[in-house]
Amino acid sequence: MSRTTLKDIAEKAGVSVTAVSRALSGYPDIGEETRGRILRIAEELNYQPNIAARTLVTQKSGVMGLFVLGRAKGEGFSHPFSGQVINGFLDELAEDGYDMMVFKANRPPDSDNSSYMDLCRRRMVEGAFLMGLRTDDPWLSDLTASAIPIVTMDMPLAGDMTFSVGCDSVSAVHAAIRHLADLGHRKISIVNGYKEASVSLERFEGYKSALSDLGLPFDPAIVAEADFTAAGGKQAFLSMIDRAPDVTAVFASSDLMALGVLEGARERGLRVPEDLSVVGFDNIEMAAMSSPPLTTLDQPRYELGQTAARMLTAACNGETPPSRVLLKANLIARGSTAEPRKSKT
Amino acid sequence: MSRTTLKDIAEKAGVSVTAVSRALSGYPDIGEETRGRILRIAEELNYQPNIAARTLVTQKSGVMGLFVLGRAKGEGFSHPFSGQVINGFLDELAEDGYDMMVFKANRPPDSDNSSYMDLCRRRMVEGAFLMGLRTDDPWLSDLTASAIPIVTMDMPLAGDMTFSVGCDSVSAVHAAIRHLADLGHRKISIVNGYKEASVSLERFEGYKSALSDLGLPFDPAIVAEADFTAAGGKQAFLSMIDRAPDVTAVFASSDLMALGVLEGARERGLRVPEDLSVVGFDNIEMAAMSSPPLTTLDQPRYELGQTAARMLTAACNGETPPSRVLLKANLIARGSTAEPRKSKT
DNA sequence: TCAACTTACTTAAACGTTAAACCTAATAAG
DNA sequence: CTTATTAGGTTTAACGTTTAAGTAAGTTGA
Numbered sequence: 001m002s003r004t005t006l007k008d009i010a011e012k013a014g015v016s017v018t019a020v021s022r023a024l025s026g027y028p029d030i031g032e033e034t035r036g037r038i039l040r041i042a043e044e045l046n047y048q049p050n051i052a053a054r055t056l057v058t059q060k061s062g063v064m065g066l067f068v069l070g071r072a073k074g075e076g077f078s079h080p081f082s083g084q085v086i087n088g089f090l091d092e093l094a095e096d097g098y099d100m101m102v103f104k105a106n107r108p109p110d111s112d113n114s115s116y117m118d119l120c121r122r123r124m125v126e127g128a129f130l131m132g133l134r135t136d137d138p139w140l141s142d143l144t145a146s147a148i149p150i151v152t153m154d155m156p157l158a159g160d161m162t163f164s165v166g167c168d169s170v171s172a173v174h175a176a177i178r179h180l181a182d183l184g185h186r187k188i189s190i191v192n193g194y195k196e197a198s199v200s201l202e203r204f205e206g207y208k209s210a211l212s213d214l215g216l217p218f219d220p221a222i223v224a225e226a227d228f229t230a231a232g233g234k235q236a237f238l239s240m241i242d243r244a245p246d247v248t249a250v251f252a253s254s255d256l257m258a259l260g261v262l263e264g265a266r267e268r269g270l271r272v273p274e275d276l277s278v279v280g281f282d283n284i285e286m287a288a289m290s291s292p293p294l295t296t297l298d299q300p301r302y303e304l305g306q307t308a309a310r311m312l313t314a315a316c317n318g319e320t321p322p323s324r325v326l327l328k329a330n331l332i333a334r335g336s337t338a339e340p341r342k343s344k345t
Numbered sequence: 346m347s348r349t350t351l352k353d354i355a356e357k358a359g360v361s362v363t364a365v366s367r368a369l370s371g372y373p374d375i376g377e378e379t380r381g382r383i384l385r386i387a388e389e390l391n392y393q394p395n396i397a398a399r400t401l402v403t404q405k406s407g408v409m410g411l412f413v414l415g416r417a418k419g420e421g422f423s424h425p426f427s428g429q430v431i432n433g434f435l436d437e438l439a440e441d442g443y444d445m446m447v448f449k450a451n452r453p454p455d456s457d458n459s460s461y462m463d464l465c466r467r468r469m470v471e472g473a474f475l476m477g478l479r480t481d482d483p484w485l486s487d488l489t490a491s492a493i494p495i496v497t498m499d500m501p502l503a504g505d506m507t508f509s510v511g512c513d514s515v516s517a518v519h520a521a522i523r524h525l526a527d528l529g530h531r532k533i534s535i536v537n538g539y540k541e542a543s544v545s546l547e548r549f550e551g552y553k554s555a556l557s558d559l560g561l562p563f564d565p566a567i568v569a570e571a572d573f574t575a576a577g578g579k580q581a582f583l584s585m586i587d588r589a590p591d592v593t594a595v596f597a598s599s600d601l602m603a604l605g606v607l608e609g610a611r612e613r614g615l616r617v618p619e620d621l622s623v624v625g626f627d628n629i630e631m632a633a634m635s636s637p638p639l640t641t642l643d644q645p646r647y648e649l650g651q652t653a654a655r656m657l658t659a660a661c662n663g664e665t666p667p668s669r670v671l672l673k674a675n676l677i678a679r680g681s682t683a684e685p686r687k688s689k690t
Numbered sequence: 691t692c693a694a695c696t697t698a699c700t701t702a703a704a705c706g707t708t709a710a711a712c713c714t715a716a717t718a719a720g
Numbered sequence: 721c722t723t724a725t726t727a728g729g730t731t732t733a734a735c736g737t738t739t740a741a742g743t744a745a746g747t748t749g750a
Contacts, residue, residue, distance in 0.1 A: 052400040053736035083423030090449040104435040398706035
């Protein structure tokens with residue numbers, strides 16, 4: 001019932017506690033025979049080190065924090081995107097012997113709950129992942145001054161302990177728009193996410209630069225903004241398409257919004273892809289199952305998580321990873337995009 | 346830079362470390378004036394207790410573990426279901442001052458990674474949530490003998506430290522089948538999940554008992570089994586409907602599978618709900634956005650998480666929560682169910 | 691052959707906290 | 721006026737590790 005400690009092993013082996021500690025840690029100054037005896041007894045008693053004690057003396061907890069932000073339902077953990085990223089974190093952290101603690105931070109910081117950093121200090125968290133951070137996050141200034149390494153997903157931050165990973169939205173969107181233009185579309189709308197997400201800015205950037213590169217005019221009237229959700233995407237699309245019925249293609253900044261666009265198109269009697277082509281972003285599981293299946297930009301979610309974890313452990317061990325890493329999002333052409341049927345003026 | 350400790354405060358306040366500890370913990374044997382001074386200094390130095398040290402002496406870590414099992418992609422964290430449940434865990438745990446550590450356990454136990462319990466013992470985890478457990482899980486026997494309280498989601502376990510929460514599948518499915526029968530359906534198929542999930546057994550039970558209560562015949566030929574995914578649900582549905590084209594309604598054990606059924610129906614030229622009614626289970630976000638929107642059984646995911654957390658903290662504090670709690674899943678009628686058009690023999 | 695190493699350990703201290711036991715002066719009880 | 725009691729602390733020990741600083745015996749080098 002009671003946990004076995006180094007002391008228990010030491011007594012049984014007839015050596016000092018230190019000898020046991022060093023034997024188990026693989027130091028060379030313990031004799032072969034003694035070490036063998038110690039290891040055997042440790043195994044026999046199913047010894048597990050008490051990490052709290054170790055943490056106290058080494059000042060390293062072996063814990064990384066995951067902060068999942070997001071004020072609204074459907075954000076944060078609930079996002080279909082998060083799962084594989086977290087799997088990437090966990091697998092890669094396990095390689096380096098780290099565990100992960102999850103913190104939810106959806107309450108405004110004025111409430112009496114502790115700030116990020118306070119939480120980290122209590123638990124001696126060595127580094128942290130941040131998901132769902134927004135440009136208007138009130139904690140932002142705390143973060144850039146962070147004493148521990150932080151890796152943000154999809155949102156670069158100034159500060160020499162902060163790093164970020166994400167996909168190269170600009171070039172990804174570029175590829176999507178080019179794909180649509182290659183098919184013959186001239187009037188391509190964007191249903192973007194809210195501006196407080198920095199990916200929204202980047203994707204808008206990619207959209208504009210692609211249009212300009214391709215010699216297509218930029219029309220603010222066919223730029224819509226939603227909240228990354230399906231319902232929001234549908235609404236934004238509907239009011240846009242009613243304003244500009246000559247749009248033949250829509251790029252949506254997330255698959256959820258793209259699925260909303262699909263739904264909206266159905267409601268307006270527009271056939272996809274015959275009357276309207278739709279491209280999403282993320283390649284969530286549902287994207288392949290919609291009707292028609294969604295052309296989208298695949299984000300390597302698991303690899304994003306792995307990469308983030310590698311950067312974080314590196315930073316925690318005194319190395320200096322690049323402050324920003326961008327992976328490539330690949331275009332996956334499915335049934336929701338095709339040549340436009342009707343040629344409009 | 347260096348963390349402030351009780352000692353720092355004690356020196357500055359001119360009292361002993363114990364006095365500071367007791368003042369901050371709210372013990373009554375510290376004078377009002379002294380306490381005020383201590384609190385002010387603690388605030389001033391932004392004191393945060395070192396939880397590792399506290400853990401060491403109190404033998405309580407204040408950490409609950411979350412084990413997310415699942416061997417396949419799309420299970421575990423990636424499941425659209427998990428997010429809100431986890432939010433429920435976290436919010437409720439925060440009420441009681443607990444934090445949560447996440448462990449991923451998708452590797453077979455024969456690999457050299459530690460067992461659940463070893464992980465818990467190292468970190469002095471006080472209790473654990475288990476999601477995604479299957480009846481053929483090789484760890485099952487360890488779990489029932491667990492020394493710490495465990496709450497499983499959707500899978501009751503024998504053992505006096507194990508508890509479970511879930512929805513009352515039997516009565517929920519009963520309601521779904523009754524809904525279909527009330528509409529006039531006589532030939533109702535089930536697309537169930539794999540048998541290793543105990544909810545699959547319960548849902549099958551509900552299906553059979555509902556049929557019998559409603560005086561409908563049970564036909565093994567229209568029972569299909571899939572893996573809870575959309576793609577799997579579609580396949581299972583297709584081979585079932587090809588065998589039994591006179592089926593007019595399908596109950597699927599998860600929304601993802603139901604969405605797969607919708608897709609399969611589209612592929613076979615069956616109109617939903619005119620030619621085929623479909624009911625899902627879960628009420629995931631996408632269910633309301635499909636075409637047509639899915640009639641489904643709403644699982645109160647956040648409340649499931651909250652309830653689980655309440656049970657776990659109770660059990661950790663020596664109380665004895667009921668060994669199994671079932672919440673109600675409510676039928677949400679949407680566009681995917683209607684009266685059958687054609688009357689078949 | 692004696693000092694200098696090396697090997698294989700042991701002792702002691704420290705990490706930051708809590709908890710039990712003890713102390714002292716002032717107050718209350720009889 | 722003596723004895724308990726209380727208020728407001730202090731001292732000491734303990735939790736289970738790691739690490740720095742010994743130490744005693746055996747081995748080597750010149």
